[in-house]
Amino acid sequence: MAISRRDVEHIAQLARIMLSEEEKSLFEKELSAILEFVAALTRLDTRVVAPMTGGISAQNIMRHDEKRDDGLHDAPAELVDAAPEKREGWITIKRIF
Amino acid sequence: MSLNKLTIRQAARGLRAKQFSSVDITTACLDAIREKNRDMHAFLEIFEDDALDAARRADDMLAGDNTLPPLLGIPLAIKDNILIKGKHCTAGSRMLKQYIASYDATAITKLKRQGAVLLGKTNLDEFAMGSSTEHSAFGPTKNPHDVTRVPGGSSGGSAAAVAADMCLGALGSDTGGSIRQPASFCGTVGFKPTYGSVSRHGLIAMASSLDVIGPMTKTVNDARIMFSVIMGKDVLDSTSVDINYLVASERSEDDRPDQSSALHGLRIGLPREYFAQGLDKDVERAVRAAESALTRAGAELIDISLPHSSYALSTYYIIVSSEISANMARYDGVRYGYRTETAQTLTDAYMNSRAQGLGSEVKRRIMLGTYALSAGYYDAYYANAQRVRALISRDFEEAFGHVDVIMGPTTPTPAFLLNERTDNPLSMYLADIYTVAVNMAGLPALSLPIGYVKKKGSVLPIGLQLIGPKKEDARLLSVGRGVEAVISSPRHPEFAV
Numbered sequence: 001m002a003i004s005r006r007d008v009e010h011i012a013q014l015a016r017i018m019l020s021e022e023e024k025s026l027f028e029k030e031l032s033a034i035l036e037f038v039a040a041l042t043r044l045d046t047r048v049v050a051p052m053t054g055g056i057s058a059q060n061i062m063r064h065d066e067k068r069d070d071g072l073h074d075a076p077a078e079l080v081d082a083a084p085e086k087r088e089g090w091i092t093i094k095r096i097f
Numbered sequence: 098m099s100l101n102k103l104t105i106r107q108a109a110r111g112l113r114a115k116q117f118s119s120v121d122i123t124t125a126c127l128d129a130i131r132e133k134n135r136d137m138h139a140f141l142e143i144f145e146d147d148a149l150d151a152a153r154r155a156d157d158m159l160a161g162d163n164t165l166p167p168l169l170g171i172p173l174a175i176k177d178n179i180l181i182k183g184k185h186c187t188a189g190s191r192m193l194k195q196y197i198a199s200y201d202a203t204a205i206t207k208l209k210r211q212g213a214v215l216l217g218k219t220n221l222d223e224f225a226m227g228s229s230t231e232h233s234a235f236g237p238t239k240n241p242h243d244v245t246r247v248p249g250g251s252s253g254g255s256a257a258a259v260a261a262d263m264c265l266g267a268l269g270s271d272t273g274g275s276i277r278q279p280a281s282f283c284g285t286v287g288f289k290p291t292y293g294s295v296s297r298h299g300l301i302a303m304a305s306s307l308d309v310i311g312p313m314t315k316t317v318n319d320a321r322i323m324f325s326v327i328m329g330k331d332v333l334d335s336t337s338v339d340i341n342y343l344v345a346s347e348r349s350e351d352d353r354p355d356q357s358s359a360l361h362g363l364r365i366g367l368p369r370e371y372f373a374q375g376l377d378k379d380v381e382r383a384v385r386a387a388e389s390a391l392t393r394a395g396a397e398l399i400d401i402s403l404p405h406s407s408y409a410l411s412t413y414y415i416i417v418s419s420e421i422s423a424n425m426a427r428y429d430g431v432r433y434g435y436r437t438e439t440a441q442t443l444t445d446a447y448m449n450s451r452a453q454g455l456g457s458e459v460k461r462r463i464m465l466g467t468y469a470l471s472a473g474y475y476d477a478y479y480a481n482a483q484r485v486r487a488l489i490s491r492d493f494e495e496a497f498g499h500v501d502v503i504m505g506p507t508t509p510t511p512a513f514l515l516n517e518r519t520d521n522p523l524s525m526y527l528a529d530i531y532t533v534a535v536n537m538a539g540l541p542a543l544s545l546p547i548g549y550v551k552k553k554g555s556v557l558p559i560g561l562q563l564i565g566p567k568k569e570d571a572r573l574l575s576v577g578r579g580v581e582a583v584i585s586s587p588r589h590p591e592f593a594v
Contacts, residue, residue, distance in 0.1 A: 003468070004343035015422060015467040016429070017460055019518060027464055030522055034465060037523055040410040041481055044488075051483035052490055052568070054336070054540045055306040056291040061335045071200065078199035084436035093431055094446045 032083040100125040101172075101262045105319040108265055109167050112159055118229070119152040119170030122265070123214050126172040130216070130263045138238050139248075139257040142178050142185055143217035148172065151214040158212060161506040167322050170210035177218035177254050177463070178225050180299040182203050189221045189233040192434045192454035202299020203334065204268060204310050204327040211326055216264050219254030221545065223456045225275055225303045226421070227251050227527040231519055232458045240283060243555040246512040249279030249528070255313045256283040260431040266314040266323055267397040270300055272307045272533025273413055274507075277544035280313055281507035281560025284546045286577075287313045288320040291568050292539035293338040294325075296331035303335075304420035310476040315546055317577040325569065340568040344466045359579035361395035369404035371531055377510040378558075379550035384506050387547045387584050394583045399500050403492040406534060408485050411525060413533035415469050415482035421459075422466030428454065447485030461522060487507045497566045502576050505531055507560035511552060531562060541570040543577045547584050 008028050012019045019027065081090040100122045103111070111117055127145055134140050146323030155170030158465045175181060177190045180198035182205075187193045208215065217246045222232035230253025231237040240246040241261040248257040256279035259267050269276040271289040280287025296473040302308065312323035318477045331337045367388070371380060388398055430436040430450025437449035455463075469478035496503060508528055510566065517527040544560040550555075563580065565573030 007463070007468075007541040011467050014145070014471060015425045016426075016447040016451055016465050017226050017455070017463065018445075019460075020450040020452075023457075023460070027461065031465060031468070033523060034414065035468075038415055038478070041408060041411050041415070041485055042477060043406065044405075044481075044485060046481055046484035048487070049484040050213055051480060052487040052537075053306075056338060063332070068138055068332065068440060071206070073335075075199055079432075079575060080187050082196060082199055084430065084434065094440055096443050 003028065003035065098127075098325070099166055101265070103131045103265060104315045105168070105171050105265050105322050106316065108171055108217060109169075110287075112170050113165075119155040119172075119214060120149060122170070123148050123152040123172045123216070126216055126264050127368060129261065133241075133263060134262050135243055137241060137261060138236055138241060138265060139219055139254040139261065140174065140217045141187060141189075141220050141235055141254070144184070144215060148214050151212070155212045155214065166211040166326070166437065168208060168326055170214060171207065171265050171348060172214040172216050174216050174219045174255055174258040175205070176221055176252050176267070176269050178221060178270060178301040179268055180301070181218070181314050182216065183214060186218070186301065187235070187395055188225070189235060190455065191225045191457070192428050194234070194435065196433055198299075200299065202309070202310075203296035203331045205268045205299060207327050208454070219252070219258050221250035221254055222259050224301065224425070225251040225270055225272060226458050226462055226470070228274070228525050229513070229518065230254060230279070231515065232456060234456055236264035236579040237515060240512045242284065243512070246555065246557070247282065249282030249508075249512060251279075251406075252287075253273040256280055257284055257289065259283070259285045259313050259315060266312060266319055268310055268323075268327070269313045270308060270310050271282040271419060272303050272535065274529040274538050275545045275559065276311045276313060277507050277532050277562060278529060279541060280544040281546075281558070281562075282512040284549075285313055285315060286317050286320050286546070287311070287544045288324060288574070289535065289542050290324060290328065290570050291338070291340055291541045292536070293334075293336050294328050294340045294541075294568070294570060296329070296334040296337045298331055301530030304417045305424060306420060307417065308492045317581045318573060319545065320543070321578070322559060328570075332359040332368055332420050338568070342571045356578040359396050359575045360391060361584065362501045362578075363502065363576060364399055364488040365391060365394040365396050366399050366401035366496050366503040368401050368403045368496070368503060368505055370403055371505035375509050376506060379552075380506050380510060380559055383548045383550065384561060387561055387580070390583050391580065394579070401496050401500060401503070403496060405485065405488045405492050408490055409534040409537065412482045412485045412489060412531055413529075413537060414465070414526060415478050416486060416537070418462045418466030419469050419482075420466070421462045425455075425459065425463050430454070450492070454481070458522070486537045487535050493534075493538045493540060493564070501574060503564040505562055507531060509561040511557035511559060513548055535564055538567070541565045541567060541573050542565055543573060543579055545581055
C-alpha cells in the first residue's frame with residue numbers, strides 16, 4: 001500500500017517531527033515499501049484469535065501504600081537537573097501560542 | 098596469555114588463587130581498549146579511574162576472603178542504553194549526547210553489589226534501533242574479525258568489545274535480536290533471557306513488551322554466571338518475573354565434569370522454515386555440521402514446523418514501531434536531552450528538537466508506528482499484528498510439546514560490509530529474520546559460535562541459535578554448555594582449522 005506525500009506530512013505532524021523536503025520524499029518512498037512488505041499480514045485470517053497485548057500475561061500488581069527504600073528518593077531534584085533549561089527547580093518551556 | 102583474554106570463570110578462579118589481581122586484569126583490559134578502540138570504536142566512553150578504583154576495592158576484599166561473589170573484580174563493558182548513575186547515557190543519539198543518568202539501572206545495581214568493575218559504555222545503533230551499529234550518531238563500530246564489516250547490532254559495541262578482549266564480558270539489550278545477532282557476527286556468546294527475567298528499570302525503553310537486558314560473553318558458562326547475577330523480579334519493573342532458576346544447584350552445575358551429558362536423549366527441534374530461501378550456503382553447512390556432532394553426542398534431531406515464521410518480521414516491525422512511537426514521545430526537548438535553539442513556540446520546540454536530535458532510522462520507525470496507530474489504520478495494522486503475535490507464540494508452545502529446545506542459524510548470513518545495507522531499510526531488517534519471533538513469544542534464546550567461513554578473503558564467525566521454553570533459562574544454558582563442549586569453536590580465527 002502506497003502512502004502519499006500528504007500522508008507523510010500528516011504523520012510527521014502527529015509525531016511532532018519537522019521534516020525537510022528531502023526527508024519527505026525519502027519517507028514517502030521508504031514507508032510505502034515497508035507497508036507493502038507488511039501487507040502480507042492482512043492476508044491472514046485472525047478474526048478468531050485473541051490478541052497478545054504484552055510480553056507477559058498482565059495482572060494487576062498491588063502493594064501496601066507505604067514508603068519503600070528504592071534508592072530513588074533524591075531523584076526528583078536530579079531529574080529536574082537533567083532538563084536542558086530550568087530555573088529555581090522548575091523546567092522552563094517556550095510559550096504555548 | 099594476556100589477562101584480558103580470560104573468561105569470567107578463569108579470572109574468578111585466578112583471583113581467588115591469588116595468581117593475579119583485579120587491578121592486573123582491569124589494566125590489561127584498559128590497555129587493550131587503548132590499543133584497539135581507535136580502529137574498532139566499540140567504546141563511547143571509558144571510566145579508567147573509576148574502573149581502577151573498583152578493581153582496588155575488589156582486591157582489598159579478595160585479600161581477606163575466598164567465598165566472594167563470582168563477578169567481584171571482573172572488568173565488564175556496558176551498552177550505552179543502560180543507566181549508570183553519574184555517567185553519560187547517550188543511547189547512541191545526539192538527543193542524549195549530554196544526558197547524565199540520575200540513577201542506576203537495576204542490572205547495574207546488582208553488578209555493583211557484586212563488586213564488578215565497570216570499564217565503560219559501548220556503542221549501539223541509536224536507541225538500539227538497527228542491526229549493524231551503523232545508526233549510532235557517533236559513528237559505527239567495526240567488526241574485530243574484519244574492520245571493513247559491521248559487528249551487527251544493536252549491541253555491536255558490546256559484541257566487538259568482548260570479541261576483541263577489551264573486557265571479560267558485557268551487557269547488551271535485545272528487542273528483536275540485538276544481543277544474539279551481533280554475538281553471531283563477532284563470534285561471541287549472546288544470551289537473550291526470558292522476557293521479564295531481568296528488570297528493565299534503567300534500560301532506555303525501545304519497545305517495552307519486547308526489550309530485555311542480557312549478557313554477552315566468551316563462553317556459555319560466563320553468560321550463565323552473569324545472568325545468575327542480574328536476573329530476578331524487581332519492584333521497580335512491574336513486568337519483571339521470577340523464573341525457574343535454582344541458585345542452590347549452581348556449584349554442582351559449574352563443576353560437572355562432562356557438560357555434554359546434557360545432550361544425551363535431548364530432543365532438538367529443527368524448524369524447516371529456518372532453513373529456507375535466503376540462508377547462506379556456508380552458514381547452512383556449518384549448522385548441518387553442528388547437527389551431526391550433536392547426534393553423535395546422543396541428541397535426537399526432530400524436524401518441526403513453525404508455520405507462522407514467514408509473518409514474524411512483518412508483525413515485529415508493526416509492533417516494534419508502534420511501541421517506539423509511544424516511547425519516543427518523551428524526547429520532546431523539555432525534560433531531558435537536546436533542546437533546539439530555533440523555536441518560538443512550544444510546538445515548534447517539540448518539532449525542531451526532534452528533527453535535529455533524532456537520526457533517520459529512529460524517525461523512520463516513529464513515522465511507521467505513528468501511522469500504524471493512527472485513526473483508521475489501528476485495526477488493520479497494530480491490532481492485527483497483536484493477533485499474529487499470538488499465533489507466532491502459539492507455534493512455539495506447540496513445538497515445545499514434543500521437543501526440548503529449538504535450534505537453527507542465528508542469522509541468514511555472516512557479517513556484511515559497512516554501508517552495504519544502510520540505503521535499504523528492508524534489507525537491514527532481514528538480518529533479524531531468525532531472531533524476532535523469539536522476542537514476540539518472550540522466550541529465552543542463546544547464540545553461540547560454531548565455526549568460521551571464508552568470505553572474500555575474510556574469516557568470519559557463524560552463530561548457532563538455541564531457543565528454549567519460557568522461564569527455562571537455566572535448562573537452556575545447560576544445553577548451551579553441552580553444545581559448546583561438543584562443538585568447540587576457537588574464539589580467534591587465527592586458530593581456525
